[in-house]
Amino acid sequence: MKRLDPERLAFEWGQAFGRSPDGVALAPGRVNLIGEHTDYNGGFVLPMAIERHVGVAFGARGDRTLRARALAFAESRDAEIDRLRPGMGGWFGYVAGVAWALEASGYRVRGADLLIDADLPRDAGLSSSAALELASARALSAASEIDWEPVEMAQLCRKGENDFVGVACGIMDQMASAACEEGAALLLDCRSLEGSAVELPAGFTVVVMDSGVRRSLAGGEYNRRRQSCEAAVAALREDFPEVGSLRDVSAERLATVRERLDETVYRRAQHVVLESYRPVDLAAAFAAGDVARAGHLINESHDGLRDLFEVSCRELDMLVDLARDRRECLGARLTGAGFGGCAIALVEAGSAATFIDAVQDRYRKSVRAGQDFFVSRPVGGARLVP
Numbered sequence: 001m002k003r004l005d006p007e008r009l010a011f012e013w014g015q016a017f018g019r020s021p022d023g024v025a026l027a028p029g030r031v032n033l034i035g036e037h038t039d040y041n042g043g044f045v046l047p048m049a050i051e052r053h054v055g056v057a058f059g060a061r062g063d064r065t066l067r068a069r070a071l072a073f074a075e076s077r078d079a080e081i082d083r084l085r086p087g088m089g090g091w092f093g094y095v096a097g098v099a100w101a102l103e104a105s106g107y108r109v110r111g112a113d114l115l116i117d118a119d120l121p122r123d124a125g126l127s128s129s130a131a132l133e134l135a136s137a138r139a140l141s142a143a144s145e146i147d148w149e150p151v152e153m154a155q156l157c158r159k160g161e162n163d164f165v166g167v168a169c170g171i172m173d174q175m176a177s178a179a180c181e182e183g184a185a186l187l188l189d190c191r192s193l194e195g196s197a198v199e200l201p202a203g204f205t206v207v208v209m210d211s212g213v214r215r216s217l218a219g220g221e222y223n224r225r226r227q228s229c230e231a232a233v234a235a236l237r238e239d240f241p242e243v244g245s246l247r248d249v250s251a252e253r254l255a256t257v258r259e260r261l262d263e264t265v266y267r268r269a270q271h272v273v274l275e276s277y278r279p280v281d282l283a284a285a286f287a288a289g290d291v292a293r294a295g296h297l298i299n300e301s302h303d304g305l306r307d308l309f310e311v312s313c314r315e316l317d318m319l320v321d322l323a324r325d326r327r328e329c330l331g332a333r334l335t336g337a338g339f340g341g342c343a344i345a346l347v348e349a350g351s352a353a354t355f356i357d358a359v360q361d362r363y364r365k366s367v368r369a370g371q372d373f374f375v376s377r378p379v380g381g382a383r384l385v386p
């Protein structure tokens with residue numbers, strides 16, 4: 001995929017709208033290092049923003065019209081801010097949802113002309129939706145002179161996705177795209193939204209491996225996973241009323257209600273209970289330079305997603321197995337919601353190119369042709385390009 005060039009985007013904005021833009025906002029996609037399907041269960045996550053972005057060149061207008069053009073779809077859409085109503089789908093729904101959420105929390109959004117481009121693949125589990133939301137939020141905030149506060153903006157963008165577009169996501173992706181610090185992953189407590197910066201162990205890097213499988217069924221399956229988690233919490237509360245979410249439950253306690261739970265619900269809850277604090281453990285292993293333990297945790301996370309939570313697929317399992325076969329790989333797992341999309345591997349930095357050649361070659365030969373693998377350093381959250 002062609003790399004995003006903010007200067008070119010600003011130039012094209014000028015061509016499209018016949019004046020100079022006010023600026024360009026960039027928001028990154030993310031991988032999650034560990035802590036999968038824990039955000040909506042109040043647990044911990046450890047996402048890392050990647051060097052792939054959505055860019056929004058913008059200019060304020062004198063009225064209340066929101067006009068946007070997406071280069072990837074060669075499509076333009078517009079709407080009056082005062083007439084935005086929940087239920088709008090398509091790419092423009094994510095943009096309009098941000099304006100709607102800002103207004104719903106009392107901000108006054110100015111009309112704006114937006115030109116959108118990205119070098120983040122869609123539907124690959126790298127949070128292109130959250131990146132579009134945060135880049136739009138950064139652009140609309142700047143055009144409307146609204147102060148930028150990353151945690152608040154992540155919450156507003158999630159509200160737009162939940163209540164305007166109608167997708168029941170958790171908070172991880174928006175927080176990663178808004179609040180990651182340059183050079184570090186973000187250890188986030190999804191209950192308190194307190195975060196801390198976590199550096200990768202020296203000498204290691206993250207390789208992103210796209211399976212090429214697109215997550216067409218993810219919506220329904222994702223909601224079913226959430227319902228299983230809620231069913232487990234309801235059963236636990238009968239005996240332990242203090243339980244707020246699966247994060248509060250140990251594997252031993254979960255086992256005490258096993259016979260009252262459907263077997264599938266039990267397995268799903270087991271994954272979440274085991275995964276909720278893995279991000280804290282992985283951050284501790286990184287800090288201690290205990291790379292063997294780090295790799296072990298990453299592998300355990302994937303195995304739980306495959307066997308207990310059941311959100312992997314044949315292609316992701318093959319990618320993970322091919323990666324783990326390599327000596328320079330510490331651990332590998334699927335990243336994001338699952339059902340397709342990407343896997344990540346923690347790899348010795350000096351051997352990353354060899355790793356990519358070998359795994360990509362075997363994957364392309366035995367599974368799917370032409371899939372994109374890349375190394376990413378951790379980048380910072382949504383920002384304006386001067």
Ligand code: GLA
Nearest residue numbers: 036037169170171172336337
């Ligand atoms: C998607 C959602 C996130 C999170 C992950 C699974 O990316 O948007 O909120 O639930 O799946 O960890």
